[in-house]
Amino acid sequence: MSVTDEVDAHEFGGDPDGFERLWTPHRLAYVKSDKPAGESRGCPLCRKAEEDDRAALVVHRGEHCYVVLNLYPYNPGHLMVCPYRHVAMYTEITDAERDEMSVLTQRSMTLLERSSGPQGFNIGMNQGRVGGAGISAHLHQHIVPRWEGDANFLPIIGRTKALPELLDDTWQRLSAAFREDR
Structure with a gap:
């Protein structure tokens, strides 16, 4: 576990779980463009x-x-x-x-x-x-x-x-x- 994961877990009231995190910020564009069913304009x-x-x-x-x-x-x-x-x-x-x-x-x-x-x-x-x-x-x-x-x-x-x-x-x-x- 990285130090930042341990600090983040404690900072937000949790216990470290032993898992490393794979951060994929490049996928944020897809996540943010996702609209509820029926709203297709923003859907990739x-x-x-x-x-x-x-x-x-x-x-x-x-x-x-x-x-x-x-x-x-x-x-x-x-x-x-x-x-x-x-x-x-x-x-x-x-x-x-x-x-x-x-x-x-x-x-x-x-x-x-x-x-x-x-x-x-x-x-x-x-x-x-x-x-x-x-x-x-x-x-x-x-x-x-x-x-x-x-x-x-x-x-x-x-x-x-x-x-x-x-x-x-x-x-x-x-x-x-x-x-x-x-």
Whole structure:
């Protein structure tokens, strides 16, 4: 535990818990722009749906959902499947949105397997702020490709995530894979 964590815990009436903290101030723009369901103007995922594909990192557009690279990826090829409609919870999507989200998740996994050979995947949705959603007002499903050793000492000890590919290079590779897989 760092000295600042211990001081902060005592200052705010708590006991040190032994956990280090990973501060990610670069994500504050997303957190602050998050609006309650129904207010889509400030939503970064709604904006991405309206922007140029390359600028927004959108690799594929379907009828009800689109596939976009995560701006802050855990691994190269970290994708998100998002409905166009500004809706917060999985229970609020239509059958068509649910079905297309599922199909695009499966298709994304297949194309990632072909293009970069991951050895596994993490697939999931964080629902609501307390459920861990960084953008809680707009539903999105994460697809994170995984490789043996991708969670090595560097992020744990060095507090650095090594990504071997630029986002634009990943966008070019995956958007081409979606175009070729019609």
